[in-house]
Amino acid sequence: MRVYLTAVRLSLRRYLAYRSSALAGAFTNTVFGCLRALVLIALWKQKPELSGWDQTDAVTYAFVTQGLVTPMGIFMNSTELGPRIRSGDVAVDLYRPVDFQAWWLSLDLGRALGAGMLRTVPPVVVGSLLFPVRLPTSPLPWAEFVVCCGIGYLISFGLRYLASLVAFWTMDERGTASILVAVGMFCSGLIIPLSIVPGTLGAVLLHTPWAAVAQMPINVLLGTQSGGFGYAVAFASVWAVLLLVAGRLVTDAARHKVVVQGG
Amino acid sequence: MADTETDDRPYWGPAAYLLLVRMWMRSASQYRVSLVLTTLAQLFTTCLDLIAILVIYTHVQTIAGFTLPETLYLYGTTRLAFGLSDIVASGVEDLPTMIRMGDFDLVLIRPVSSLAQVLADQFTPKRFGKLVTPVLTLGWALHALPVHWTAARIAVCVGTVVCGFVLYCALWVLTGCISFVAVDAQEVANSFTYGSENATEYPLTIFGRPLGLALTFVLPVAFVTWQPSLYVLGHADPFGLPGFLRFASPLAAALLSGLAALAWRGCVRHYRSTGS
């Protein structure tokens, strides 16, 4: 267990070493938060109660999603795992006496925590200074929010991990990874809130794993999640378990492939 | 050691650029499967903003007085201009890596314009995937718009994309210079390039007057499509700005290009003075 915590700590430290890069990124997140907020304000001006939100909810959503982009790796189309598979270095990793999936989870978690520190807070703070937002003053919604984010993070890792493993079979995961990023950008509600997408498409979007990465935690924070915290946790947990288990199965298949084919 | 160099001029910038682009395309073609998938991904990514606009318009008829075809006209023109500029100039995104790895020094020992070399860097055909959505959208919008197409309007429409392309290229170069000043700050440049593109997809009205004026006179992205489109679509300027501005895009493009060229020269001089 300790080895994983060490991996988290080292990964976090490494991320924090690139502070100025991260803060430059936080600037961009803030700018995009403002852009999205202005678009949503224009919409909510005409439809003040759209999908059970008011304008303040929508603006809050715009900034918190931008804040979550980096920890959830929504734009990550490359991890360290992909290049290691391509170069064959991964063979060493597969034989280490640590759990392969847990190892990569630990490394990514360190990164996500660092990103959470440096890139989640600034956009939300700046947003709250420039626009009216709805951030709860009592601790309970925040606690619920953090829990949902945690499970959402596991989902995001599960998706990215599976996408990287593709490299074992195709020798290049970048193509699949870019498609996954494009899909993820939309399905996590980064472009527009999923709750305003009408019809069947909207219903489908609310049930993909990506829905639990940003949209649901924010709904819980705003108190607008249908089914409340309980539903959000249950939904997210189901997806998280599915994706992580799938990850283990694919890892075993990959290990088998490496052993049988000599990498 | 024969010295027959009577021609001391550098290899002409644009020609060098095309030469280098050809080399990069050949490099990229070595990874074919990845290329196809990433091109599809680019295509899909450019659709996302379009889907957002469509979703918004399922709830309302107009945004800031602009109907769906009108907003899609704005979206199509700016996306197309940006996509074209992305193809030509986004090599500048590699500048931080080049500086960190010392590869910019290699650029400086060649008898070729440094800008041409940097712009051509990592050129890849996948960028062309970004043109499909805006071309189709713009086509539909032009068809659906109840505009009486005079010769003047057509000229301004074409000019919108051309000047927008030049404006964005200048913006790529200008913001790329950030890497010379702070090599870790490249993401800040993104907020100006991708951010401008995002901002100009919608009527500028949504920004409110102070920000709208800033985007006209400070960071002149309003000239990418907003101003000329006011003429093409026959809208009054919600900020009450003078009418001649609708035809000022070429001027804005020229000014910003000049600024970008000066900034690049200055920054290279600064790099040569301080090292990396």
Next chain:
Amino acid sequence: MTDPIILAEGLTKTFNGDFTAVDGIDLRVAAGELVGYIGPNGAGKSTTIKMLTGILTPTSGLLRVAGFEPQRDRVKLARRIGVVFGQRTTLWWDLPLKDSFTLLQRLYKIPRQRYEENLAYYVDALDLGPFLDRPVRQLSLGQRMRGDITAALLHDPAVVYLDEPTIGLDVVSKHSVREFLSELNQRTGTTILLTTHDIADIERLCTRVVAIDHGRVTYDGSIEELRADRDLETVVRELYLGRSLVDTTE
């Protein structure tokens, strides 16, 4: 020395207003010389080379290479110099070696016939034939170095700078690179400035050695004068002021 091809007087480079990497260097290199430029790491070698090649602008002092001020005429100078970096390649990574050469022919505006002649000569002299069609990323270090040397020489530069060209090469490759450089210098009179930590490079190739430490020239003269009746290795080690040296005499 009449009209040196490299002329530096009081050449100085200060960074951030306080760190002086190169402190008033005087250097005169005549056309056709083969000079070894040595010194410990951090002595100011690469800063000097960067100024000579036009990458960095001097803080003060006079500098002229092949008749040009590198600061002002970077591009004109670029066509008359060649640079080989031991640790970085200037070749196109994913494409066959010969494609890099074709590109350089265009960029340097080398007349077609002279390019063909030069290329044929280097292919023969450096035995490039077997891997001319192979992507550079698949080449061994020795093959890549021979490719980089060719790339630096195709346009018949007046001055060639080699920054640690034999680093990491096996014994046989080192030997052939040295032989090649020596023959090049004698045959064409190309001026060569060679930075290296390898004593054998200096012994085999250089008629003259310039040593630099803490940004100042500590020795400038012929190998013979330097050695007198001591062996070169001891002398160089002294010049390096007791710092450890990669010993690769073979």
